[in-house]
Amino acid sequence: MALDFPIEVAARPPLVLGVDPRMELHPGPRPLEHAESYALELMEVLAEWLAAVKFQYAFFEALGTPGWELLERLIATARVLGLPVLHDAKRGDIGSTAAAYARATLERWPGSALTVNPYLGEDALEPFFASARAHGGAVFVLVKTSNPGAADFQDLETGAGPLYRRVAERVAAWSERYPAGSWSRVGAVVGGTHPAALAELRPLLPKSLFLVPGLGAQGARPRPGEGFLWSASRSLFYPGGRPDLEAALRQAEEYLAALGG
Numbered sequence: 001m002a003l004d005f006p007i008e009v010a011a012r013p014p015l016v017l018g019v020d021p022r023m024e025l026h027p028g029p030r031p032l033e034h035a036e037s038y039a040l041e042l043m044e045v046l047a048e049w050l051a052a053v054k055f056q057y058a059f060f061e062a063l064g065t066p067g068w069e070l071l072e073r074l075i076a077t078a079r080v081l082g083l084p085v086l087h088d089a090k091r092g093d094i095g096s097t098a099a100a101y102a103r104a105t106l107e108r109w110p111g112s113a114l115t116v117n118p119y120l121g122e123d124a125l126e127p128f129f130a131s132a133r134a135h136g137g138a139v140f141v142l143v144k145t146s147n148p149g150a151a152d153f154q155d156l157e158t159g160a161g162p163l164y165r166r167v168a169e170r171v172a173a174w175s176e177r178y179p180a181g182s183w184s185r186v187g188a189v190v191g192g193t194h195p196a197a198l199a200e201l202r203p204l205l206p207k208s209l210f211l212v213p214g215l216g217a218q219g220a221r222p223r224p225g226e227g228f229l230w231s232a233s234r235s236l237f238y239p240g241g242r243p244d245l246e247a248a249l250r251q252a253e254e255y256l257a258a259l260g261g
Contacts, residue, residue, distance in 0.1 A: 003111030004136040005052075006180035006187070006209060009084050009229060012051040014259050015252060016086065016211070017043070018233025019074065020056045023063070025242055032066055038243045039074055043081055045245060049252050051229050052084040052113070054211075075109060085112040086211070090142065092117030094124045102131035106139075113138035115189060115211070118167055125174070132185040133178055138209070139186055141171050143201065146191025146214030168201050175207040183227065184208055192220030192230065202227070215255065222258040230259060 019039055026034040043053060055075065060067035078085050091101040091114060105114045106128065116128050118141050128139045144154055144164040154164040168188065175184035187209040190198055198212065202225065209227050214220035216235020232255060239247035 003084065004180060005084050005111050005113045005138040006183045006185055009051040010183050010209065013049050013256055014228055014230055015050055015255055016052050016054050016229050016231040017046055017050050017236055018054045018056060018231050019237055020059045020233045025238060032070060036070055040077055041245060042248055043078055043083060045249060046252055047081045047083055049256060050083060052086045053078045054086040054088050054231055056233065057087065057089040085109055087112060087114045090115045090117050092120050092124050094120055098124050098127040102127045106131040106137040107135050110135040111137060113140060115140045117142050129174065129178055129186060137185065140189050140211045141186065143168050143171060143188040144190045144194055144197045146193045146218050146220065168204050171208060172205050175205065187211060193218055222255050224260040
């Protein structure tokens, strides 16, 4: 049966595992092999508790060809485990370049999702939306990010509210054009470090799933909410700052208890 990302994740617990492999935390002569073994074990142990696995592309790209090969193997394993895949690459470009980015992610891995940057406008996002619709995927548009510097641009007043709200209004319109069951193929990234923005934007985007980063290391606190997919990377992948399966299990249990999952 083909995987359809929005429909699948909406029926699962609201926790997303961020996979950000850091070679310095895997001592020994073969750190990449150790990182891969740990990631595979962790995904298998947590599989039934996760909405999706989010792969942060920068940590794989930094390793060159071995990193790309590792990413492919981990994505393939996640799919074998029945875990929806989210490519955290924040792509955004126009024309044939955007189409190529879509082919490399949403089309290469049907039923997956991708984070995208809206700064270049709708024509830069349309190829991603089209690929998501054709291949059972989803697109998460950056709206209000979790980092402190987000306010530099996202909070700028436009005369009709802050810029992030204007972006959210466009996302709401796009979400209506790409339905997937009771949700949409067009979701939003809204940082958990901005609880007021989460409360403000949830009714504005009733069809969009929210990818909510910032849980744990960035200080966001988990709280229940319909359509929220809470993402934890460092605090769940490396609890206590190191690879630790047992601690990761305990952390996942704590998060899900707080989220009502």
